[in-house]
Amino acid sequence: METVAELVGRQWGDDRPGLWFEERTLTRHEVAAGAAARAALLADLLPRHAHPHVGVLLDNTPEYPLWLGAAALAGAAVAGINPTRRGPELARDILHTECRIVVTERAHLPLLDGLELPGVRLLVTDTEPYERLLAPYADACPDPTRATPRDRLLLYFTSGSTGAPKAAICTQGRLAAAGRSLAAQFALGPDDVHYICMPMFHGNAVIADWAPALAAGAGVALRRRFSASGFLPDVRRYGATYFTYVGRAVQYVLATEPRPDDRDNPLRVGFGTEAGAVDAAAFERRFGVRLVEGYGSSEGGAAVQWAPGTPAGAVGRAGPGLAVLDPDTREECPPAAFDEAGRLVNGDRAIGELVNRGPNPFEGYWRNPRAEAERRRGGWYWTGDLFYRDAEGFLYFAGRADDRLRVDSENLAAAVIENILARYEGASAVAVYAVPDPVAGDQVMATLAGDFDPRGFAEFLAAQPDLGTKMAPRFVRVAERMPVTATNKIHRAGLRAEGFRCADPVWWRSPGSSEPYRRLTAADTVALEARYRARGREHLIRKEPPASTEGSSNVRRQGLEPRTR
Structure with missing residues (x-):
């Protein structure tokens, strides 16, 4: 090897x-x-x-x-x-x-x-x-x-x-093999130039960009940090032919001012995740460059390759060993059903966790046997990612299976953010979870039980030294009491399912902003729903809450009015 x-x-x-x-x-x-x-x-x-x-x-x-x-x-x-x-x-x-x-x-x-x-x-x-x-x-x-x-x-x-x-x-051995595989898939050679604009502390840039460049004997052009306005000038300056991306970066590039010569560039292909069919088509129309969506578990335990004939929005066909399973019953989920507009109509049954039941190259975690065992439970590799499968066996990515969030390509842990928000003096309880982003990945939402001052909360966030740049909640739901299950655990599944469309007051602000939060209105909700619909992601916010449990949010909130300072 x-x-x-x-x-x-x-x-x-x-x-x-x-x-x-x-x-x-x-x-x-x-x-x-x-x-x-x-x-x-x-x-x-x-x-x-x-x-x-x-x-x-x-x-x-x-x-x-x-x-x-x-x-x-x-x-x-x-x-x-x-x-x-x-x-x-x-x-x-x-x-x-x-x-x-x-x-x-x-x-x-x-x-x-x-x-x-x-x-x-x-x-x-x-x-x-x-x-x-x-x-x-x-x-x-x-x-x-x-x-x-x-x-x-x-x-x-x-x-x-x-x-x-x-x-x-x-x-x-695994990294060299991954580089060889991608170099062969995209016919990369020594005359290619790989443009690395995604951060190199991520597997995306190293495994899918640097490694295939090494394997192909290709050159590498680096961008210190991603810049949407600098993307096309860099590509032309260095003669870049291949790049990797995450969906948010594609959106930022598309948001730049179009020019008549946008298609005058040397790029042949882009490879990445979460661009979505709408943005991938817009990118190809504007720049003449095909974006190939792929899926690879960060740990290497499962991968799905795009191939000609893959439907729009799918990442590829399920290979040997891959299955979409209900994590509770471990039974295979039924194929997805779509309406005339191509929208998923049986997501409650069709969406499950992607599992590799065959051999896989997962090499474990450093000094974390508990997490490793969770990945390998029952002798299978559980990806922690949600998918659905159509009748032809093509797989569609549908989100994260646990309390992880992926914001602007950054993976975040809900518990870490909760520990920070719990310092807010008005909070008696805090839950943090992902809500789908209208374009790609997730946004951070928090439910806070107790008193809430929108301006004071923004000032509190700005003063926290360990609050990472992607961690601040986009949405804050303010509740009288935290909804719980029969075992007195926070009812996270219900919170995620309801998202920002819930009976409690929700406050929000723009991502990355330090401005005070403002109340989410009915008009705001309608406008947000339209954004999801335009990107073909409406089904991600149409999930019904799980079967009612003791203390569930739908029961407990009736007749209650949360307090706001």
């Missing part, structure tokens, strides 16, 4: 351009040499008997792929550290993955100020001391023989319903 270290080493001696970033260009040989120098430095810096784990807290600069290559050559692993995390949660990610070295840049140093990181050494890349540290290793040559296919290469975080994110393991 091939290793990523071997793919990195094959760039040695190749003087063709291989990496572009802003005004800087590196040859493929320089990329291999830079990785080799950092691998040699890493071997000297890592304490003996320590796990060879390196935290990388960087934007998409050349240092990111150079350190990925260095880790591969050294038989080490990179933990991608998410810069939208804050405070103790950020420290926890670094300490949980047992990183003895964190590679960062000056722009991110404020995130680390005041954190307790015992035994962790910082390497700040855009400084003179870093350059002096690297200088003695400038003549290092890549030696792929130190690595094996079984070596851990990535520890990338996925979120879970029980709180802290889990660090999924990806070995060199």
Whole structure:
């Protein structure tokens, strides 16, 4: 089995351009040499008997792929550290993955100020001391023989319903195989240029963009951070032919001002998730570029490939071992039924969890046996993602199976946000859950039992140092009491099913805004429903609440008026 270290080493001696970033260009040989120098430095810096784990807290600069290559050559692993995390949660990610070295840049140093990181050494890349540290290793040559296919290469975080994110393991063999598979699927070769504008701490950019570039011998063009206005100029400037995306990024690009020459670009294909049929068609009409929707469980336990003939909105046909199951009965869900407009009409029965009942390459989580067992329960791989299947066997993504949220491509854990919101002095109880976004992924909604002051709540959120940039609720439902089940647990399924269309008052504001919340009116609700309908996602907010349980929200709210300060 091939290793990523071997793919990195094959760039040695190749003087063709291989990496572009802003005004800087590196040859493929320089990329291999830079990785080799950092691998040699890493071997000297890592304490003996320590796990060879390196935290990388960087934007998409050349240092990111150079350190990925260095880790591969050294038989080490990179933990991608998410810069939208804050405070103790950020420290926890670094300490949980047992990183003895964190590679960062000056722009991110404020995130680390005041954190307790015992035994962790910082390497700040855009400084003179870093350059002096690297200088003695400038003549290092890549030696792929130190690595094996079984070596851990990535520890990338996925979120879970029980709180802290889990660090999924990806070995060199699996990443090299994924790169080879995607390079073959899209006929990628050494003359292609891969545009990486999605953040490299995500599996999307590394597994679906960087790895196939290595496997194909292609060049890589980096964008420090995604920019909708900079997308097309970058593509033209670097001659990019392939890119990966998430649905929200596609929406942002489509929102830019159209130009007559939009189709004058070198792109051949985009590969990603959650763009939706409407936006994918609009993107192809405007830019002449086909978007291929795919699905791959972050942990590698299940994948669905698009193929010619896949219906609009589907991600592909169910392969061997894949099934949509009712998680309670473990029985297969019936095929989806659609009305004349193509809308799902039996979602309550057809939507279930995607399960891989066959062999799969899931390699586990770092130091989290409980989460690992949950994924592998009954000998099958449970993806935690909801799907439905049509009569022809094509699969359609329908959301998340547990208390996870995916906001602007960021996976968040409801429990983490709840712990922060629970500090609000007016709250006697808090529940956080996902409601579908009209375009892609989720939005954050919270139900708060107790007193609520819309202006004071916004000020409270702004003052929380560990509230990540994607965590603030879009919608806040204010209830007299928290609805509970017969076992006295919060009735989350009912809250999710009702969403913002409920009997209680709901307050809302624009995503990312710091303005006070305002009351959601009937007119606002009608306008929101129209947005879902226009994107073919209306069925996601038409779910009926589960069968009534003791203390359910529909029963308990009658005749009650929540308090608002």
